[in-house]
Amino acid sequence: MAILNQKLISRRTLVKTSLMGAVFLYLSTSGCQAKDDVTTRDRELDCRFLDNRGQNLFYFLADALLFTFLPIEEKEKENVLNEVVLNIDSYLYSLPSHTQAEILEAIQFLNISAVRWYLFGSSSNWKLTNRDTVIKTLNQWKTSSIGLLRSIFFLLQSMVTIGYFEASVSWKHVGYPGPKHALGLRHG
Template structure:
């Protein structure tokens, strides 16, 4: 009879459940803290319908990392601004429940209490380097916690849909634009 056990240490099912429950509890506590502290009730930044000041700090660090390679460095500031406008427009037109979930995700990423442990970004988003933001994205993408993987997928979809909905992004991917009728 062959021994089918592995010698390397692995997380047991019980351990995985504990980690998942602890992660869920942490995110729920952060969401509740953000709601009770008024973080999620803040008003949108001037010129935006949905995005708040705390959201912009995070997104202005995130978007350049996600658009690296698709946008020339000289056009990055304009691309970030345009992507933020598209994202704000899209969030202003989603269902209330989807908006609520997105705001909760942004709140978790904005609160210093949860930002450090969950992202590895211990300082402000404005002081985070591109390599730190990239490491955060990889951390969430490859996490054993499904909730973090879903957060990564949500951020990726939000930013990419907002960028590729803009006409200036079409040339990079070879899209000639919609046909004229």
């Protein structure tokens, strides 16, 4: 009986989350699907799960979130970011189909130009989005009282983090010598 007396979730939080979820669901599944724009670059990556819009979303989110860990030289930076996207794709491809469907809805929602303009300040192209605006928006989501926004933040952050640290091309940028350094060690 004591558990029934505890407030697990306030009515206000429930209403805010429900309204946000309803808007999210409507926009991501209705006729408001993101359309390819002429400025979207085809990365020509061999992705099994992410389409071109998803690849661009994670490419530019990774660029914004990892900018202090990325190489300065443009070609090397692009190679690292492409590896991050491929690792994200590999991870997402291994998830159950119902989870993949929800992630696709989130990607579609974030690629709607009106949503992208409202949240990140650029409706035409991810490349034109300001890094500081992306970081500010994601930090607001991280501490939001709306659980859906926190969930989207942690999904995006974990995908970028997994994709980056799993890529062997990124190891030298963080000072990790790779698994070979531990082969001579004996445990026990």
